[in-house]
């Protein structure tokens with residue numbers, strides 16, 4: 001059997017997905033046996049021009065991590081789509097925007113001012129901000145153009161499969177790679193993960209009927225070791241998050257933050273969690289409800305931590 | 321902008337508010353024609369995702385009406401709705417969606433006049449805000 005040709009790329013991401021790919025450990029040798037990595041900026045020396053020179057559809061599969069937030073991200077997404085038979089959105093950024101997608105709570109000016117002028121560590125009295133082109137004796141140099149709105153990979157090009165997680169757990173990565181290497185691929189559009197309705201299904205904590213009188217932040221309480229964290233007032237997202245990760249976070253006393261995205265069949269993960277939380281608040285009196293809700297310090301940021309760019313209202317409306 | 325007619329999606333509970341709307345009609349009360357009514361069995365059936373979806377599909381405002389507290393046909397459905405809508409309101413605010421675009425209220429089967437008042441009042445407030453742009457185009461630096 002001829003070796004598969006595989007490309008890996010990062011767009012707007014933190015680099016964690018690259019490490020997650022390597023987290024498969026010695027299985028990477030199996031990957032190297034069955035596939036040639038033709039492009040992987042973090043590990044293989046190939047230039048953008050090399051990809052441009054490849055024949056269309058000559059890459060068997062591209063694992064694309066990172067969101068799309070500038071002209072370079074978009075260019076590479078389109079180029080790799082053109083060159084690849086299978087396009088896989090790998091990780092939460094490519095799938096639903098993830099942490100870079102939180103930029104959609106702000107506008108361009110707010111972002112640029114924060115990054116280059118307002119932060120306490122910035123020493124930029126002349127308020128110099130990066131330009132997208134500059135003339136030097138050798139000619140004109142260009143930088144990618146930053147966008148106001150972060151997009152997902154599927155909002156940019158046609159995507160065949162999604163691998164959830166920030167970053168994907170090792171077992172999830174290997175599940176996707178195994179499917180690829182064996183040629184036993186699921187139907188187009190599948191989110192590849194071990195089957196579990198929600199993170200709660202994988203979580204060993206004991207669950208009772210949920211009735212919540214107060215919410216707490218993780219640093220405010222020491223949770224009981226065996227009882228569901230949500231029942232203890234921690235904002236555990238397990239109820240509204242796709243399972244398959246194995247629930248490592250609640251098992252380490254940290255509430256799930258929702259990185260595996262919406263459960264199958266749900267479009268708006270944030271609205272789903274919002275609904276679940278509000279339903280288990282144990283109060284009917286408006287004043288009491290308001291007081292309990294005050295315990296959720298950043299509702300939109302909590303509900304849309306990973307999925308803002310992919311949600312029904314994909315960005316904040318900001319009065320200019 | 322003067323000929324802008326706001327589109328308002330209204331989720332009305334079957335047992336109270338939908339009948340209140342009926343009463344307003346049969347009593348020939350004058351009511352803004354901007355509301356698209358969706359009958360649900362109880363305000364507790366209205367998921368926050370329905371409201372976001374309405375905005376996504378081009379609604380300029382969304383209204384949820386249910387039985388008065390204590391009067392829900394299913395005893396507690398409207399309290400559940402209240403908690404959800406209160407949390408949704410906080411979330412919409414962070415998303416920069418103006419407060420007047422979303423309203424939850426109580427209207428009983430005998431309150432055709434109140435139904436009319438709520439609809440007219442909301443229509444005028446949303447008219448003043450202008451159209452809601454569902455998908456904002458990516459702006460470049």
Ligand code: SF4
Pocket residue numbers: 199200201203204205207227228229230231236237238239247250255256
């Ligand atoms: S809500 Fe969190 S702690 Fe509770 S069962 Fe689900 S994943 Fe476990």
Ligand code: SF4
Pocket residue numbers: 165166199238241242245246247248249250255256257258259260261
């Ligand atoms: S428990 Fe939640 S936050 Fe942790 S890995 Fe699983 S989905 Fe992600």
Ligand code: FES
Pocket residue numbers: 333334335336337361362363364386387391392393394395397398
């Ligand atoms: S039946 Fe009217 S609000 Fe529940």
